[in-house]
Amino acid sequence: MEDMILYNRLQFAFTITFHYLFPQLTMGLSLMIVYFKWKFLRTKIDDYNHAAKFWMKIFALNFTMGVVTGIPMEFQFGTNWAKFSELTGGIIGQTLAMEGMFSFFLESSFLGMFLFGEKLLGHKLHFLSGLMVFIGSWASGFLIIATHSWMQYPVGYEIVENGKFVLNNFTALFNNPWLWPSYLHNQAGSLITSSFFVAAVGAFYLLSNKHSRFGKIFVKTGVIFGVISSIVVAFPTGDMAAKNVVKYQPVTFAAMEGIFKTEKGGSEIVLIGQPDMQNKKLDNKIAVPNVLSFLTYQRWDAEIKGLNEFDESIHPTNIPGLYYGYHIMAGLGTIFIAIMLTATFLLWKNRLFQTKWLLWILMFMIPFPYIANTAGWYTAELGRQPWLVYNLMRMVDGVSPTVSSGNALFTLLGFVGLYILLGLLFLMLVLKTIRKGPESQIALNN
């Protein structure tokens, strides 16, 4: 039983972590491509059209990876978490089925037109098909977060015979107080990934003195999108999401912030430190007194409950993991704001394209938004443990009763092998596309 739960969890965690590397880029990138195409329609400068086409190629690769790694996600609800699916399917099945019907059809129908239809459609309709792809991908994110929000803060349900969850209020699923802050926070996070990605490719072109015209467009666009999204991800969306945790999952908040004991007279904010679970304290701590109380309640002396106030049976199962997930996300988020503000200032002063050291930093930032987004999702998911449906259904009660641990391990290993192969191929092709650059488009057209 223990092994079985472990393998099922590892498989879901591994496949969803890998999967979400792709949608986080495509959701943000679709907006930026629509922006490039719009800019071309307004200014008639060809470079913007070539920029749009270049990013479409990267988009298409990511989209395919997102689709093929996304199908196993839907299947795994049934294959590995059958009991959970049986008991909650009447509710989360709604939002998941809506995702298929509303966003996947939209995305997939118009993506084909967007990728192959420029000549057939003309520029305006081509722009519209891009806009449809953007709407589809953001609708998909919305419905997934609606599902996620219901698990974090269940609403609109009643529990009937055999512990089945039954929907009794459809609109409650979309007025869920957990939903909008999480959704906007997540979308801002996705835009950070795409802005940093676009800026990094631009910085690479400028530093290597290739495709410099495009390098400038990419850096500029990446920095403008990046500064907005880096700020929005922290305030107001991150702030609102954190306040939801305080309100609805106080024990999770205590674990995230590493508060083992309630502090009288206000809580400090921990910047660095390692949780010591045996002695229930943080090692090597660097903290600023009273700031956490202020951020949470706007009062310096407000009391924040520590883990000691809650029964151990409802403590998150992996407190250090949760703590690190949260601190990595928040720490990187702060660094993103600092970098993007500096870049924006230099852009405004017309010095950014000559400031080599910052271009180097922008180029090497590529992996960090991915890490921050992943860490953020780990915070949300580890924070929900030991529950599948918060406060109502434990994770151990959700697994498939008939799938043995040996079979679960077999498929876990299969996914690991397959995804490593996929990841390598993907990297190879993206790097090749970047190396060839947007100019290859122009050559192709003439």
Next chain:
Amino acid sequence: MEIFWFVVLMIMLGIYVILDGYDFGAGIVHLFFAKTEEEKKAVTNSIGPFWDANEVWLIASGGVLFFAFPTLYASAFSGFYLPLMLVLWLLIFRAISLELRGQVHNRMWELMWDKLFGLASLLLALFFGAALGNVVRGVNLGMVENGVSTQEAHYFFLALWNPTFDPLAEHQGIIDWFTLLLGLVAVVTLTIHGANWIILKTSSTLNMRLKTVIFKLNFVLLFLVILSAYVWHDVKPISLHNFETYYWLWIFPIIATVGLFGQFRIKKFTKDLSGFIYSSLFIFGSFGSTIASMFPILLPSTNAVNPSLTIQNVAAHEYGLSVGIGWFSVAAVLVIVYFIIQFKVFKGKLDDVGYGDH
């Protein structure tokens, strides 16, 4: 209410089989019949702009199954754990080979993805046919041993095969001679279907040869269909029951027959669309006949202890199902609009689309 969602689900699955069916079929044609680079290109061009949207029908059907019949979703997905995972891996391989092949111009690279694409398509057709066979044959619900359930009444787990490959054995496997036979029927059916699609969407040199292939394969299909109809009765004696009660259900076998025999005139068709219509009719008719023979059962039980899963005992509750009709109707209209737009944009032959030439 359950009946509404049952019909919706079956229509969606039927559309999926017809649409992704030609994708798989094109893959099989690609593997066995496309010889030159131009012919291979014609095959991938014909499905290039569509395969992704076609696969959405599978995901969307899965979503509707999850939402409307959660108990069946939970039972079948965990019970058919291994084959479903294999299907997932094959779908992944198939999709990436289609997308990645054109990315690098190297003989070995292209050859590798060609073969993977064809093999994955072939195996998927075989698996989906076998899957239908499993649903028809039924499973040991509740995993009954010596007359006692060892699991909750609606859960089960199937190994990939048992040593006897006998569909009527006590411990069934996913693959036995009956499900394998239906798998073969699916392979031949979809090969014909895919070939018809290529004829419709391209003006390749392949097309003339494909007509001969279809003509010959259709005899094989006829033989396999007669054989499987014959043994079907041994595996599932009650299959004719619904047809004896509701005569109008005969429409499905009749449609299938029209599709099957119409295909023999392949060489005389003046319109490229005709063959595709006949193979679609055959798929629609035989899929419909299978569903009609089972209704209202969705997954039969092979033991006497636990009841079969029917649309009534696996459905979600009333409120959720009725509220779903609202959003589903809106979505269905939108889907139809997208499809009309998509088919208008990509109407006619697709030899020049340049799929995969990134």
